[in-house]
Amino acid sequence: MRRYLLLAIGLLLTGLYLFPLYWMYVSALKSGRELFSYPPRFIPHDIVWSVGRVFVQHNMATYLSNSFLIAGGVTVICVVLGTGAARVLVRYRSLWVDAALFAILMMQVLPSSLMVTPLFVGFSELGLLKTPRLAVVLAQVAKVMPFYIVIARASLAQIPQELEDAALVDGASRIGAFLRIILPLARNGILVTAILVFLQSFGEYVYARSMISQDSLQTATVGLSSFLGPNTSDWNGIMTYSAIYVTPILLVFVLLQRRIVSGLTAGALK
Numbered sequence: 001m002r003r004y005l006l007l008a009i010g011l012l013l014t015g016l017y018l019f020p021l022y023w024m025y026v027s028a029l030k031s032g033r034e035l036f037s038y039p040p041r042f043i044p045h046d047i048v049w050s051v052g053r054v055f056v057q058h059n060m061a062t063y064l065s066n067s068f069l070i071a072g073g074v075t076v077i078c079v080v081l082g083t084g085a086a087r088v089l090v091r092y093r094s095l096w097v098d099a100a101l102f103a104i105l106m107m108q109v110l111p112s113s114l115m116v117t118p119l120f121v122g123f124s125e126l127g128l129l130k131t132p133r134l135a136v137v138l139a140q141v142a143k144v145m146p147f148y149i150v151i152a153r154a155s156l157a158q159i160p161q162e163l164e165d166a167a168l169v170d171g172a173s174r175i176g177a178f179l180r181i182i183l184p185l186a187r188n189g190i191l192v193t194a195i196l197v198f199l200q201s202f203g204e205y206v207y208a209r210s211m212i213s214q215d216s217l218q219t220a221t222v223g224l225s226s227f228l229g230p231n232t233s234d235w236n237g238i239m240t241y242s243a244i245y246v247t248p249i250l251l252v253f254v255l256l257q258r259r260i261v262s263g264l265t266a267g268a269l270k
Contacts, residue, residue: 021246067204116210
């Protein structure tokens with residue numbers, strides 16, 4: 001009896017959590033009149049298909065490509081630099097290393113809205129705002145790098161130190177042992193963490209809104225604001241745009257959910 005009660009509570013909470021997502025997809029298929037009908041309809045009566053119109057008229061191809069470019073750059077930098085930093089935090093333990101880990105964790109709690117002003121001023125002085133997408137990439141790297149290091153560190157901590165020591169005894173260099181032994185064994189956790197960093201960067205808004213002035217270089221999240229006007233808003237277009245934007249992210253999570261969970265819990269019992 002208790003098992004079924006917990007199952008019912010879990011299904012209820014899941015339904016409440018997923019209801020906004022369902023309402024977004026349903027609203028994307030409704031007409032403007034039906035969107036504001038009362039009582040609201042949970043199933044659209046007259047289906048309005050506006051995916052093609054929204055995608056073309058609001059230049060979603062350009063916005064999405066910019067989001068992919070920025071998210072891809074952030075992910076590459078985090079994987080290259082963050083994996084090495086995470087390995088150092090696993091391999092060497094001292095008071096200074098613990099202090100560095102604490103500083104990294106503190107960086108994670110700083111919101112983008114707090115950091116955007118000093119970053120904007122600093123990038124302006126350095127001339128980085130002339131290449132605004134690069135400025136957004138660097139700002140986003142500073143934001144997500146602590147997250148990547150902490151999660152990747154848990155995956156790397158699973159690997160026994162004896163494997164690296166054995167490779168060193170066999171004549172491998174420390175870098176060679178890291179590339180040939182450590183990385184292949186930790187690839188699942190690194191891959192999952194990289195996916196999470198990519199998805200988080202794909203939805204970045206604050207830095208792109210603040211540092212990019214050209215509309216042709218803006219990201220998909222900023223492009224959503226084009227539906228909002230001073231006197232009226234295209235709510236059907238907003239929901240359709242959001243559905244197009246969110247669907248690939250949902251597919252990634254559905255297809256990789258087991259690997260994501262295994263990567264997040266890597267090292268939890270160590």
